[in-house]
Amino acid sequence: METRAFSLSLGEGLTLRGNWHADRTKGERQPILLFCHGFKGFKDWGSFPYIAEELAKRGIVTIRFNFSCNGVGESETHFDELEKFGRNTYAREVADLQALVEAIQANELDLPEVADKDKLFVTGHSKGGADAILFGAGNPRVTGIITWNGVADVNLFDEKLRAEIAQHGVGYIPNARTGQQMPITRVVIEDVDSHRQEYDLLDKVAKMDQPLRIIQGREDFARLVKGADRLHAAAKNSELYWIDGADHTFNARHPFAGSTPQLEEAIRLTADFVHSRWT
Template structure:
């Protein structure tokens, strides 16, 4: 069963649009929640093909749009709502992920007969990897963590560095989206929220606290998030497993839009290693 563009409405908060891919057989399946990265969305590239692979392995796969990622309920692809994008921050993304997890664990979750609430894995790509690390460190309900090309620090990213005085004066700064050619706005509140929650948003401290199984997957030649960041994550949590992907990039050979019926070879390997980690007994 594939359920696309379902909506989690929340009081006084923007809704979350989410998808579920699973075999509707009444058997309780491990839950896998996928968190997209910066300038990402749940329908990017071949994420649907990825979801199908998890479904075929009898996992309950959920992917979603962060509430302020720039998409809308009516148009969840790309960035029709730049006003929302401008008001995004790390705290909102953590709150979104927490709200989605609580919804899945609630009695009102429509598919509760299909899920094993004692077996929840988070997968985060790029910035979503950092968010997943933080949430795993805070939540007792997460049983495994997997990062794909994850960042190791929020403090040195574009959204928290640069000409801070000019940013404060202008109230907004822009980052070009090379694919859509949109100027993506970041309101100064992003930096203010980061500074106000800097200790909570410290990825190194968070991953050091995690005692659950952790898998780190990163391309050796990632041009966007350097492999050194994977090495840093690996060094901070010696119980984790690090898998290096050769001859690949930040999205493991994928692109948007993706017109083929098969995954690129690097991403195919990532999916194989990820599913093996989730279904193993470790």
């Protein structure tokens, strides 16, 4: 097993940090999978390094990364850039994915020679599922998309928070794990509201030709459980797999305390999809 850290300077004081995982012994040519974290997530959260290693063991070069404005800076484990978190938009995250793919194509990540740069898959957990769809749908460089407990609607904010932001320019949401108050600024709301058609996930999956695999835990939040059905019903080419007993993180925790049967099933379903669509 080989893993390597990388960082991409994006300008404007922004940096995309990531790690790739590969096992050269698993095939002379291997597909590449990008793993997008969700809201208040980061590449080193709980099970994410484990997931990347397990997918690499199955012959998939896996890249986990932090979006440049996810709020986690050089520490890579703490929310030490809350100002950036407060202005993180879907537009920014899609631009990050574009920069990452361009770096892959330009050989800037020093990926192993087994990596098949023509076969990219994008996986996203929770809000990251929206990023995977927004970036991947109709993108000729993306072979397939997988969502893990993904959202079906890009608007994550209730009317109370929106009113607070409208009045003060910023609102706050608590991070139960860290105790921090996480800022959300007006630019985040404006990004969602000014791109309602462009960010319509149901419309995106209805029009895209690439295959979509939806992996959804039955014990996840009700909004996401219902959203999985909505995505599947709208999509032109999708498969919906339910995992019994799985909560929003497939029963894994941070700090990582070991895998779970539900997480193992999500990993298996992901690897099976990639290999079935890659060959």
